[in-house]
Amino acid sequence: MFRTSPILRWRKYDERYNLVGVKCEKCGKLYYPKVALCSCGSSKFTNHKFKGEGTLLSFTEVSSGPEAFAEHSPYCLGIVQLDEGPKITAQLADCKIEDLKIGLKVQASFRKFYDSGEKGSIHYGTKFTPKY
Numbered sequence: 001m002f003r004t005s006p007i008l009r010w011r012k013y014d015e016r017y018n019l020v021g022v023k024c025e026k027c028g029k030l031y032y033p034k035v036a037l038c039s040c041g042s043s044k045f046t047n048h049k050f051k052g053e054g055t056l057l058s059f060t061e062v063s064s065g066p067e068a069f070a071e072h073s074p075y076c077l078g079i080v081q082l083d084e085g086p087k088i089t090a091q092l093a094d095c096k097i098e099d100l101k102i103g104l105k106v107q108a109s110f111r112k113f114y115d116s117g118e119k120g121s122i123h124y125g126t127k128f129t130p131k132y
C-alpha cells in the first residue's frame, strides 16, 4: 500500500483546509491548487494563503452524485473565482439552487465531505457558502 509521509500529508491538509496555493516568485501569478511550473516558465514559488472569498461564475445541482456524497444530495457544485484570481470547482453549502445566481459573492467554509464507512474516518474539505 502506498503511504504518504506525515510531512507530505500535512502539506496536503494545508492545501485542502486552508486554501493554500502558490505565488510565482518571478511574475507574481497565483495558483490554486499548487503547480510545479508557472506559465512564465519559472518553477520558483512561495506558498500563498487565499482569503477564501470569491464570486460564483457558474453552478449546477447534482441530484445523484457519488455514493459518498449521498447524504448531501441534492447538492450544488459551482465554479468560484477567488478574489485573487484562480478558479476552483467546489461544492456549495447552505444553499439551494434557487438561491444561486452568477456573480453571487461566496466564501470558503471548512466542512465535512463524507464518511468512509469501513475505517470510520471522516473527510473534510473546503466548500463555499453564499455571503449575504
Ligand SMILES: [Zn+2]
Binding pocket: 024, 025, 026, 027, 028, 029, 038, 039, 040, 041, 042
Ligand atoms: Zn510566473
